[in-house]
Amino acid sequence: xxxxxxxGQYYPGTSVVHRLDPRIKLILTLAYxxxxxxADGMIPLAVGVGFVVLFYALARLPAKLIxxxxxxxxxxxxxxxxxxxxxxEGEPLWTFYFIKITKEGxxxxxxxxxxxxxxxxxxxxxxxxxxxxxxxxxxxxxMRPLSAIKVPVHELAxxxxxxxxxxxxxxxxxxxxxxAQKARGADMESxxxxxxxxxxxxxxxxxxxxxxxxxxELALAMECRCYHxxxxxxxxxxxxxxxxxxxxxxxxxxxFAGIVLLNLYGPPVLKL
Amino acid sequence: MSEIIRTEHLSYVYSxxxxxxxxxxxxxxxxxxxxxxxxxxxxxxxxKSTLIQHLNGLLKPDSGKVYIGGEDIWADPKKIRRxxxxxxxxxxxxxxxxxxxxxxxxxxxxPRNMGLSEEEIAGRVLEAAELVGLPENYLDKSPFExxxxxxxxxxxxxxxxxxxxxxxxxxxxxxxxxxxxxxxLGEIAEYHDRYGATIILxxxxxxxxxxxxxxxLIMDHGHAAMYGTTREIxxxxxxxxxxxxxxxxxxxxxxxxxxxxxxxxxSVLTVGEAKEAVLRLLREGGGV
Numbered sequence: 001x002x003x004x005x006x007x008g009q010y011y012p013g014t015s016v017v018h019r020l021d022p023r024i025k026l027i028l029t030l031a032y033x034x035x036x037x038x039a040d041g042m043i044p045l046a047v048g049v050g051f052v053v054l055f056y057a058l059a060r061l062p063a064k065l066i067x068x069x070x071x072x073x074x075x076x077x078x079x080x081x082x083x084x085x086x087x088x089e090g091e092p093l094w095t096f097y098f099i100k101i102t103k104e105g106x107x108x109x110x111x112x113x114x115x116x117x118x119x120x121x122x123x124x125x126x127x128x129x130x131x132x133x134x135x136x137x138x139x140x141x142x143m144r145p146l147s148a149i150k151v152p153v154h155e156l157a158x159x160x161x162x163x164x165x166x167x168x169x170x171x172x173x174x175x176x177x178x179x180a181q182k183a184r185g186a187d188m189e190s191x192x193x194x195x196x197x198x199x200x201x202x203x204x205x206x207x208x209x210x211x212x213x214x215x216x217e218l219a220l221a222m223e224c225r226c227y228h229x230x231x232x233x234x235x236x237x238x239x240x241x242x243x244x245x246x247x248x249x250x251x252x253x254x255x256f257a258g259i260v261l262l263n264l265y266g267p268p269v270l271k272l
Numbered sequence: 273m274s275e276i277i278r279t280e281h282l283s284y285v286y287s288x289x290x291x292x293x294x295x296x297x298x299x300x301x302x303x304x305x306x307x308x309x310x311x312x313x314x315x316x317x318x319x320k321s322t323l324i325q326h327l328n329g330l331l332k333p334d335s336g337k338v339y340i341g342g343e344d345i346w347a348d349p350k351k352i353r354r355x356x357x358x359x360x361x362x363x364x365x366x367x368x369x370x371x372x373x374x375x376x377x378x379x380x381x382x383p384r385n386m387g388l389s390e391e392e393i394a395g396r397v398l399e400a401a402e403l404v405g406l407p408e409n410y411l412d413k414s415p416f417e418x419x420x421x422x423x424x425x426x427x428x429x430x431x432x433x434x435x436x437x438x439x440x441x442x443x444x445x446x447x448x449x450x451x452x453x454x455x456x457l458g459e460i461a462e463y464h465d466r467y468g469a470t471i472i473l474x475x476x477x478x479x480x481x482x483x484x485x486x487x488x489l490i491m492d493h494g495h496a497a498m499y500g501t502t503r504e505i506x507x508x509x510x511x512x513x514x515x516x517x518x519x520x521x522x523x524x525x526x527x528x529x530x531x532x533x534x535x536x537x538x539s540v541l542t543v544g545e546a547k548e549a550v551l552r553l554l555r556e557g558g559g560v
Contacts, residue, residue, distance in 0.1 A: 173368075176363065176368075179325065179330050179363065180369040181369060182356065183360070183361040183431070184356075184369075184381055184382040184385060184431065184434070185353055185356050185381075185382055185385030185386060186381075201371065202381065206368055206370065209368075
């Protein structure tokens with residue numbers, strides 16, 4: 001059961017999207033999210049949808065991955081849609097006692113749903129095509145200017161890398177401890193909420209103990225190899241920008257401009 | 273003697289339906305008599321750990337059946353816990369499962385889950401601690417204050433306190449020094465003798481298996497490759513070596529001697545037996 005949890009959901013590949021520089025991918029993802037919120041009608045938003053489709057196609061990811069990433073947000077989307085449909089005032093299309101459905105409500109709901117879906121799909125694309133380690137690398141580089149104001153950027157990135165590295169280990173460990181306690185008759189599947197919470201104690205305590213033990217061991221191993229933090233440290237893999245990175249930037253910039261233009265001069269249909 | 277464990281066409285597949293599909297167990301049919309001391313041997317990944325987790329219902333077979341004391345353990349999935357108390361399973365490095373404030377509380381975790389009376393629990397804790405050789409004043413210490421070997425014994429006591437009819441141990445001596453190993457193996461043998469319990473000992477040490485087990489089950493690539501009395505199995509030196517498994521050093525030496533035509537018994541399991549055999553040979557003045 002626990003083995004099914006995948007974290008980081010990296011889907012290895014060699015496509016052009018995979019090979020983009022992680023810094024560029026991070027910035028472009030942020031730009032893309034901004035883009036989705038700038039778009040104020042269905043037509044400009046269609047450009048946003050087009051982007052997701054284009055980049056997923058370029059990344060050669062199986063379509064089922066897109067749906068997999070969207071599954072957890074379905075309740076949120078339904079909730080948002082229902083709220084918007086029911087509570088936005090405007091020109092009524094249909095009334096039933098106190099329920100009033102308006103044109104504005106329907107449109108807002110549709111816009112919000114498309115936005116959320118694109119948002120999830122877009123940010124999942126980042127994690128699907130970038131391994132967590134590379135992503136952390138990119139983040140470290142992007143945040144480097146912050147070290148001028150004494151933010152320990154390298155240390156933070158190292159912590160993140162280590163945390164990511166140990167997630168599968170701890171998941172496996174949890175599975176083992178759960179089996180061991182079940183073998184002693186621990187019952188985790190039945191009982192009231194409080195009983196179930198209590199049943200977690202025999203799992204969490206050994207898990208914490210082992211996490212601390214591992215942390216100690218790792219710290220010792222790092223010290224043995226003379227690790228002393230970020231100062232003067234060089235890297236084995238240098239990040240460098242290639243032509244494909246600049247092309248990606250241009251494509252996204254063009255899309256952004258397109259959306260702004262459509263907002264200003266596009267046909268005023270399906271717009272708020 | 274009656275049969276305590278039986279598996280019928282037991283099969284289990286990991287990650288079914290994915291490219292990582294991997295048959296961990298393939299059509300296992302074994303029957304174990306009550307009171308047997310069974311040594312379970314096989315390479316890493318041969319299916320040993322998967323098999324033992326089926327015997328107390330931690331894993332559910334994909335096909336086939338597991339019977340404990342004649343009852344199909346999955347006949348009523350709601351009652352599966354009953355079999356976890358009947359079949360005690362000590363995992364590898366069991367000391368990592370300790371969690372209570374005191375050793376006493378930790379050992380009583382299993383019996384308490386069984387719903388026994390406080391009186392009964394207290395008695396069982398003392399008995400289990402005595403069995404693994406933990407002095408009484410240790411019972412009120414925190415399990416995290418104990419040494420590695422003591423922690424392991426406390427964890428094993430936690431399973432023994434449930435007084436299982438079948439006790440399964442997955443490499444209970446891994447990572448211990450020779451004295452610690454002797455201690456633990458001695459305690460297991462003691463539990464076997466005192467309660468007439470059935471023991472399944474998963475081990476990489478052929479010497480340990482040869483000394484304690486009366487039956488041996490060899491697992492290979494998810495199959496039950498060989499199953500029989502210890503003597504029968506360790507006689508098959510050639511087959512075992514082919515599987516990449518060792519036989520006890522002393523058995524190998526005697527198999528080699530027998531192959532060279534020296535009149536010694538073909539299968540010798542322990543150094544003690546070997547001594548007897550050599551002395552007999554010298555007395556008879558035969559051989560070299």
